[in-house]
């Protein structure tokens with residue numbers, strides 16, 4: 001009776017607050033457009049909404065955002081940080097697929113990987129893992145050294161700070177954080193697993209520090225910083241759009257799929273799009289800015305005649321500019337190692353989704369549901385001593401149930417699923433334990449994105465070409481050996497830790513624990529960690545692999561920029577959301593022709 005009452009109360013509060021938390025109503029989105037706008041932003045994702053906010057600060061310009069998806073703000077269930085994996089494979093996800101992989105995905109059906117990417121206002125920040133990671137000083141210094149003037153670590157750091165509203169006071173490198181920006185960042189580390197894990201990493205010689213501080217030197221282990229404010233996901237729409245949606249000079253349209261940038265005499269003059277089944281077009285007085293993500297921006301450029309000449313000609317698309325769009329696709333991969341623990345201190349759904357935790361979440365923004373999917377710590381290591389920067393990131397996931405919500409998304413073959421997850425899902429009592437995601441952060445393998453057809457609604461051909469470079473596998477194996485050391489520490493013994501062995505068809509005949517067997521596991525099981533980048537690479541005009549210049553202008557076309565994750569010259573060391581916010585903050589200054597941040601040290 002008591003449980004029933006508590007559950008009913010929890011549900012009542014949940015329903016009431018879900019209406020309270022809605023911050024948009026359908027009439028706030030435009031269906032009748034001006035003939036022209038100063039700036040047209042294509043894509044209302046992480047980058048697009050930063051630009052919408054910053055460009056519309058100037059009251060004398062008009063700004064339009066066109067987003068293909070919906071306003072997802074009426075689905076507060078996805079704002080629960082613990083629910084992050086549940087938002088995948090929903091209406092808020094494009095659900096792309098890779099082509100069959102030659103060197104990886106041996107455990108997936110037809111060797112095809114599923115690629116979630118966010119669709120709707122907020123883009124991938126609607127469904128991402130919320131981890132806030134900036135990358136290393138070396139990443140940006142290398143961009144600058146390779147001709148991207150203005151993009152060194154010291155020059156971009158103020159733009160990271162501009163986005164941020166750091167809510168914590170302890171354990172952070174204060175000098176490298178700021179308060180008052182649109183995106184709230186909190187420490188979401190909660191479980192005893194995480195506390196002990198930090199000790200374990202220290203035991204093998206790494207220091208606990210703030211991986212987003214320390215002058216951009218990441219090496220070491222840190223607690224999880226996540227885009228969580230008041231216990232809720234602070235997606236890009238909540239942080240950047242909600243506070244400015246009433247501005248008269250800002251129009252935002254949803255369900256508006258842009259099909260082409262209109263380019264006349266090498267000048268972008270507007271866009272065509274389909275809204276609610278009707279073809280429409282608007283003109284740009286100043287610029288069109290593509291922020292449609294690493295897939296969308298590259299696809300749109302090619303549909304508009306900007307791309308590799310041979311490919312466009314083959315599809316009958318008139319070539320406006322012959323540029324290597326989609327030719328340098330890169331992505332990070334993750335591979336899970338797992339351990340069971342005797343002490344019942346990890347997350348399980350039964351412990352997280354209790355009536356009390358629902359109440360705590362909705363009433364106070366506290367409790368276990370505010371953990372971002374049990375992602376609790378990041379470790380950055382150099383497995384290659386000659387590397388200038390970490391090459392492996394270890395993400396602690398303090399549960400064995402993470403696949404309960406997302407294992408179907410990995411597209412593993414049935415017999416692989418059975419071998420990996422039966423012990424979790426076939427038992428009544430879910431085992432206690434944790435996973436460590438080994439992430440390859442400096443992949444050498446490079447893939448491509450190409451159009452499947454001239455139809456803008458056809459998904460492009462996505463070939464990340466994972467693990468094509470044998471060096472990537474070697475790095476992976478060194479990363480796994482590092483985890484093995486970690487799992488043997490005295491600290492982790494306190495939890496009664498035992499390593500879970502992998503036993504999957506296809507790798508059973510290899511010598512147990514040999515490098516050959518680990519290679520087999522990695523080639524079967526490693527999957528995307530959802531960071532496609534570099535499809536519209538930034539570089540100096542002299543760089544034949546670059547699509548945009550360091551001002552993010554598409555080479556040879558005026559009035560057209562790309563500002564999102566796709567412009568990264570190389571993947572940053574870690575998750576890509578924070579760097580994308582930074583890119584868009586800086587892009588806004590480049591477009592407005594003013595510097596809104598104080599240089600470092602001034």
Ligand SMILES: Cc1cc2nc3c(=O)[nH]c(=O)nc-3n(C[C@H](O)[C@H](O)[C@H](O)COP(=O)(O)OP(=O)(O)OC[C@H]3O[C@@H](n4cnc5c(N)ncnc54)[C@H](O)[C@@H]3O)c2cc1C
Nearest residue numbers: 043045046047068123124128129130131258296565575577
């Ligand atoms: C499942 C998942 C988990 C992730 N976890 C993390 C994490 O924990 N931490 C982290 O740092 N990063 C994470 N990322 C990556 C991070 O979210 C992205 O790098 C970042 O959001 C990229 O921003 P963007 O602006 O380039 O693209 P997006 O945020 O994806 O936005 C692109 C927008 O453009 C829209 N669009 C596309 N085509 C068109 C078109 N033709 N017309 C109109 N609109 C269009 C899309 O619908 C989308 O809203 C994750 C990503 C995913 C998918």
